[in-house]
Structure formats: structure tokens, C-alpha cells
Amino acid sequence: MQILAFNGSPRSQGNTSAIVASMLEGARSRGTQTTEVRLHDINFKGCLGCLGCRKNPGFCSAKDELSPYLEAIKTCTGMVLGCPIYMYRLSGQMKLFVDRIYSLYANLPQGGYKSMVPPGKTYALAISQGAPDPVQYQKSIMYLTGMTGSGLGMDVVGKIVHTDSAEKPATGNQELLEQAFDIGRKMVR
Numbered sequence: 001m002q003i004l005a006f007n008g009s010p011r012s013q014g015n016t017s018a019i020v021a022s023m024l025e026g027a028r029s030r031g032t033q034t035t036e037v038r039l040h041d042i043n044f045k046g047c048l049g050c051l052g053c054r055k056n057p058g059f060c061s062a063k064d065e066l067s068p069y070l071e072a073i074k075t076c077t078g079m080v081l082g083c084p085i086y087m088y089r090l091s092g093q094m095k096l097f098v099d100r101i102y103s104l105y106a107n108l109p110q111g112g113y114k115s116m117v118p119p120g121k122t123y124a125l126a127i128s129q130g131a132p133d134p135v136q137y138q139k140s141i142m143y144l145t146g147m148t149g150s151g152l153g154m155d156v157v158g159k160i161v162h163t164d165s166a167e168k169p170a171t172g173n174q175e176l177l178e179q180a181f182d183i184g185r186k187m188v189r
């Protein structure tokens with residue numbers, strides 16, 4: 001796999017999934033391979049709090065269906081995260097994933113963290129929310145990018161914040177999906 005997407009929406013035909021699909025289509029149009037991990041559909045748990053990754057940075061001691069994909073973050077060329085806003089924050093599925101990402105950071109002796117993911121990867125984000133103001137959940141969105149893409153040293157090439165309504169679902173919204181496609185293209189260098 002080259003571009004790896006983690007989708008935190010349980011709805012395979014929903015807004016987040018439509019935007020992620022277009023981003024991956026854009027990446028494939030540049031000749032790269034893509035893989036989408038639908039977090040709701042795999043059997044994984046949140047962080048065990050065992051702190052094994054403090055002794056062995058870059059490796060999560062928990063072994064489940066997320067494990068090979070955590071490893072794949074180190075070898076992919078770009079990562080997409082898709083997430084709906086639930087109860088003013090990330091979906092639960094995505095939060096479990098973010099906690100497991102802790103294993104990809106090492107503690108620095110002077111404080112702070114260092115990414116254990118090799119540099120040079122691209123990153124894009126697809127968010128869908130019900131509220132009409134696209135900046136309403138800015139803090140949650142910045143948190144997600146900070147803990148994953150930019151925190152791990154990836155280059156953020158694009159972000160979509162879709163505001164859901166009966167008139168404007170992501171599916172069939174050509175302008176939005178073209179924007180997503182374009183971001184996917186930019187993820188391949």
C-alpha cells in the first residue's frame with residue numbers, strides 16, 4: 001500500500017466515506033495503490049495503558065487487527081484520516097485509534113516527544129459535521145491533526161470540513177468530491 005486511509009465513520013455510505021473515497025481515487029489516478037481501513041469494521045481495542053511503547057518506542061504491545069496497520073503507517077507514503085464529529089468531538093472509533101498512535105512516539109530526555117515514523121509522508125483530513133459553521137469544531141480538528149499527521153512529522157496537504165444537511169450530503173456533491181480528488185492527487189509526490 002502507498003496511501004493508507006483510516007476512516008472513523010461507521011457509515012460506509014455516509015459523508016466521510018464519500019470524501020475519503022474521492023481522496024483515494026485522486027491518489028490512484030496518479031498510479032499509486034491505496035488501502036482504506038474502516039475502523040468500525042475491524043476488531044481492535046483502545047490503548048491498554050501498558051506503557052510497553054515507552055520502553056520499545058514505535059511498537060504497540062497490543063496485538064489485534066489494528067496492529068498491521070499501525071506498522072503500515074511507517075512504510076506508507078501518505079495517510080488520510082476521515083472522521084465525523086460526534087458529540088462535539090471525534091467519533092469514538094477514531095479516538096481509540098488516536099490513543100494507539102501514542103506507540104509511534106518516543107519520549108525525549110528533555111521532555112516532549114519524537115515521531116518514530118520516517119519523514120517525507122503526506123497527510124490529508126476529511127471531517128464531516130452537522131453544524132453549518134465549518135470552524136465550530138476547529139479545536140477538535142486541530143487536535144486530530146496534531147496528534148496524528150503533523151505530530152508524526154507528515155506534510156499536511158489538504159483538509160476538508162464538510163457540513164452535512166439534507167440538501168448537501170457529500171455523496172453527489174460534485175464540487176466537494178472534486179476538491180477531495182484533487183487533495184488525493186496532491187498526496188502523491
Ligand SMILES: Cc1cc2nc3c(=O)[nH]c(=O)nc-3n(C[C@H](O)[C@H](O)[C@H](O)COP(=O)(O)O)c2cc1C
Nearest residue numbers: 009014015016084085086087088128129130131164
Ligand atoms: C452520535 C452522533 C453525534 C453527533 N454529534 C454531532 C455534533 O456534536 N456536532 C455536529 O455538528 N454534528 C454531529 N453529528 C452529525 C454528524 O457529524 C454528521 O451527520 C456527519 O455528516 C456524519 O458523518 P458520516 O455521514 O460520515 O457518518 C452527530 C451524529 C451522530 C450520529
